[in-house]
Amino acid sequence: MNEKKFDVVVIGAGPAGYVAAIRSAQLGMNTAIVDEMVNKAGDHVLGGTCINIGCIPSKALLDSSENYSRVLNKFGAHGIKTKDVSLDVEAMIARKDRIVSQWTSSIAALMKKNKVAWLKGHGRLLPGSKVEIVKEGSGQSEKVQAKNVIIATGSVPRTLPNVAIDQDNIVDSTGALEFTEVPGKIGVIGGGVIGLELGSVWRRLGSNVVVLEVMDTFLDMVDSQVAGEALKEFRSQGLNIKLNARVLGAKSTKKGVSVDYEDDKGKHSIRLDKLVVAIGRKPHTEGLNLNEVDVFVDESGYIHVDDYCSTNIPGIYAVGDVVRGPMLAHKGFEEGVMVAERIAGRKSSVNYDTIPWVIYTWPEIAWVGKTENELKAAARDFKSGVFPLRHNGRAMAMDEPTGLVKVIADAQSDEILGVHIFAANASEMIGEAVVAMEYRASADDLACIVHAHPSVSEAIHEAALAVDGRSWHQ
Ligand code: FAD
Ligand code: NAI
Numbered sequence: 001m002n003e004k005k006f007d008v009v010v011i012g013a014g015p016a017g018y019v020a021a022i023r024s025a026q027l028g029m030n031t032a033i034v035d036e037m038v039n040k041a042g043d044h045v046l047g048g049t050c051i052n053i054g055c056i057p058s059k060a061l062l063d064s065s066e067n068y069s070r071v072l073n074k075f076g077a078h079g080i081k082t083k084d085v086s087l088d089v090e091a092m093i094a095r096k097d098r099i100v101s102q103w104t105s106s107i108a109a110l111m112k113k114n115k116v117a118w119l120k121g122h123g124r125l126l127p128g129s130k131v132e133i134v135k136e137g138s139g140q141s142e143k144v145q146a147k148n149v150i151i152a153t154g155s156v157p158r159t160l161p162n163v164a165i166d167q168d169n170i171v172d173s174t175g176a177l178e179f180t181e182v183p184g185k186i187g188v189i190g191g192g193v194i195g196l197e198l199g200s201v202w203r204r205l206g207s208n209v210v211v212l213e214v215m216d217t218f219l220d221m222v223d224s225q226v227a228g229e230a231l232k233e234f235r236s237q238g239l240n241i242k243l244n245a246r247v248l249g250a251k252s253t254k255k256g257v258s259v260d261y262e263d264d265k266g267k268h269s270i271r272l273d274k275l276v277v278a279i280g281r282k283p284h285t286e287g288l289n290l291n292e293v294d295v296f297v298d299e300s301g302y303i304h305v306d307d308y309c310s311t312n313i314p315g316i317y318a319v320g321d322v323v324r325g326p327m328l329a330h331k332g333f334e335e336g337v338m339v340a341e342r343i344a345g346r347k348s349s350v351n352y353d354t355i356p357w358v359i360y361t362w363p364e365i366a367w368v369g370k371t372e373n374e375l376k377a378a379a380r381d382f383k384s385g386v387f388p389l390r391h392n393g394r395a396m397a398m399d400e401p402t403g404l405v406k407v408i409a410d411a412q413s414d415e416i417l418g419v420h421i422f423a424a425n426a427s428e429m430i431g432e433a434v435v436a437m438e439y440r441a442s443a444d445d446l447a448c449i450v451h452a453h454p455s456v457s458e459a460i461h462e463a464a465l466a467v468d469g470r471s472w473h474q
Contacts, residue, residue, distance in 0.1 A: 006032045009131045009146035011123035014048020016320025016332030017152030023340035025114035033116055034123035034133050044120040046107040049154050050329040053174045060096040062360050065204035089181050124289040148315050148343050155281040155321035162249040169252040176276045182206045183273035187259055189247050193359050194278035200361050203238050212245040223371045223420035283322045309339050331355050354437045358427040363403045366426035368433050369418030381411035385466025387459045391473045394454035400424040405463040407443050414442035429457055443467040
């Protein structure tokens with residue numbers, strides 16, 4: 001049988017892969033995308049971790065649970081009286097599933113519109129610029145010729161040797177998006193991004209949540225002042241966050257889960273209804289046949305690439321979670337575009353210094369650029385301005401006074417080096433800081449920009465003014 005020929009074959013249809021495929025097709029290249037993911041109904045789906053079991057479903061549940069929590073805890077202060085408020089978890093999960101399936105259908109429609117061939121099954125590299133697509137279960141396979149291959153196979157959750165995931169009582173993030181009723185007691189191993197987001201979902205819906213974090217510091221990558229405020233706030237919301245807690249083992253029992261852990265006070269045994277393991281993710285390269293085609297993998301399991309996502313083998317590229325850098329959907333989008341454009345002969349690049357991060361707790365934590373600790377470690381002179389949200393009129397009107405904005409600038413040039421926000425809707429505010437940094441603005445540039453009043457974004461303005469000690473409202 002004649003093998004089909006493509007200019008570009010993308011393996012993995014998450015954010016990095018599907019955008020790489022769209023951009024390749026837009027640039028006139030004959031493109032195929034390979035993915036093995038199937039949904040709960042057993043149907044093949046596009047969108048990868050982000051759309052199916054990551055960004056989108058988690059944000060759907062975060063919104064639902066925040067709405068519920070507002071009705072219970074915040075409506076009263078507005079003079080809105082409610083009674084007989086009740087929760088239908090199945091309806092909440094069904095809404096989340098509907099959003100996911102709308103999105104995956106949209107991605108399929110985009111592939112069709114851009115004439116990208118969707119090859120369903122497990123992709124593996126073969127010598128001679130070929131990709132083999134193995135159909136699960138049937139043992140059948142198809143080989144295609146690829147002038148260029150873009151590997152975008154993403155990441156999978158890390159596991160602990162003495163904590164077996166059964167996706168029933170002991171779950172990873174995927175299982176924690178599927179509980180059909182509110183568990184009485186949940187344990188979360190890992191006080192990172194997933195632990196806090198999914199811990200918040202179930203806490204708001206009524207679970208007792210204990211977070212067991214092995215480090216003695218909280219959110220190490222976040223500005224330490226923001227992390228300190230956030231820890232206080234999340235604890236006051238009822239998340240029982242235990243630092244320096246080392247899990248020794250966990251067992252699924254008939255009635256739930258028993259967990260043994262150790263902290264400063266000694267050894268403890270706790271009984272829970274559900275345990276969520278969220279201790280980070282690792283690059284997913286299993287079954288790609290990288291060895292046979294001589295693609296280098298680094299000591300941490302990431303596919304080794306240069307600044308432009310080229311591997312050591314000409315014509316083979318890798319993008320997204322499977323390569324170095326933050327495991328974020330938007331980082332993958334940009335790498336996918338860069339690689340497609342470079343294959344087409346353009347000189348595109350990604351500015352890794354201005355990739356924003358958001359943790360979708362409430363309030364949200366968002367930042368871009370360096371933290372003070374990173375700058376101190378690099379012996380760089382800096383100055384910072386901080387503006388607490390309790391001095392912001394809109395935040396007060398919204399009843400959302402918790403949080404702060406910090407702007408960090410170079411001590412001599414005044415160039416903005418980092419912006420850190422802990423605020424309601426920080427995810428929407430951080431864009432302004434990203435634009436400013438992309439254009440290498442100074443704190444004074446930000447301070448000179450007119451901000452609408454009243455808006456929470458004025459806190460960014462005030463923090464920029466505070467860099468020079470001239471904030472107006474504190
Ligand atoms: P993935 O999305 O992991 O996609 C890889 C795809 O490759 C998958 O579909 C997989 O089936 C397929 N695949 C793998 N190997 C093969 C093979 N050999 N053959 C065929 N197919 C293969 N990031 C954010 O930026 N914002 C968020 O709010 C956010 N929330 C998250 C919430 C959760 C619960 C989780 C788990 C992650 C979240 N992330 C978030 C991270 C985000 O999901 C990832 O950074 C992003 O999905 C990575 O994109 P990717 O394209 O590199 O890989
Ligand atoms: P993470 O790296 O954010 O957090 C893992 C936490 O687990 C860390 O605090 C770590 O110290 C702790 N830990 C590690 N081993 C442990 C152990 N044995 N016992 C107890 N604690 C332990 O990883 P997480 O939360 O699993 O998320 C994975 C990645 O997915 C994130 O780093 C991020 O890149 C991405 N993501 C992004 C989101 C967003 O952008 N809003 C949301 C969710 C995930």
